[in-house]
Amino acid sequence: MLTILFDGVAYGMLLFVLACGLAITLGLMNFVNLAHGAFAMAGGYVTAILINRWGLPFLATLPFAFLVPAAIGLVLERTLYVRLYHRNHLDQVLFSIGLVFMAVAAVDWTMGSQQQFVTLPSWLKGRVDILGVQVGLYRSFIIVVCSVLVVALQLVLAKTRFGSRLRAAVDDPRVARGLGINVSAIFAITFAFGSGLAGLGGALGAEILGLDPTFPLKFMIYFLIVVTVGGTTSLTGPFLASILLGVADVAGKYYVPSFGAFVIYSLMIVVLVLRPQGLFARAR
DSSP, rough: OOHHHHHHHHHHHHHHHHHHHHIIIIIIOOOOOOTTTHHHHHHHHHHHHHHHHTOOOOHHHHHHHHHHHHHHHHHHHHTTTGGGGGGHHHHHHHHHHHHHHHHHHHHHHHHOOOOOOOOOGGSSSEEETTTTTEHHHHHHHHHHHHHHHHHHHHHHHHHHHHHHHHHHHHHHOHHHHHTTOOOOOOOOOOHOOOOHHHHHHHHHHHHOOOOSTTTTHHHHHHHHHHHHOOOOOSSHHHHHHHHHHHHHHHHHHHOOOTTTTHHHHHHHHHHHHHTTTTSSSSSO
């Protein structure tokens, strides 16, 4: 049971890194970006290409898995997304869904539809026995990396000048501009950072979740469930929701395999019925 709990926590941590960019753009910037999974896919493919074609070690590919999707996100934000900040949510959904299908078609055309494999270093493979609990080395690595990211994100948003400027820009852009805050630059940096985090999550999750051109479509619903269950008013809610959903998903597939795929959806329905604003968000 403790092994299942450990694997569930690792899976939940991975879900959070994949979804936290969406939590930022949806919760803080009020922009429905359903193309978030495309940036995660980009990070996964960057890692796969650098390992399989260029022979780089896995750890050396992770900075590129962050930087390349961040750069793509910055370019798209400055050229396309910025034009839809003031449009309604339906326009934003249709626009971002279109981007998803374009990304799927582009990757399928350039890389092929076959599954991509990421070769892990030998020290990240296998399991070790700790006090009778089978602990996966790669899942331990994911927990450590994601924990550092969670703490760093919380500190940046709560304790830094950039975080306070971002909150001011979201609460009232007009007043923020009057105070000399460059709202446009704040949004661009935030969007690029969220895209980079998605790419990093895609790289870390390629070995566990699999990687092919349909990645953004397969996992779009998971990203939305994390943000929906956790609420969009802070990053703490999506983080706790990710852990809860990760453990529930792994435990469901292990104990009730015939019903396991529905556990996460059943949990989401129950949460939305009881707390429509999200499990860890205050009602407005």
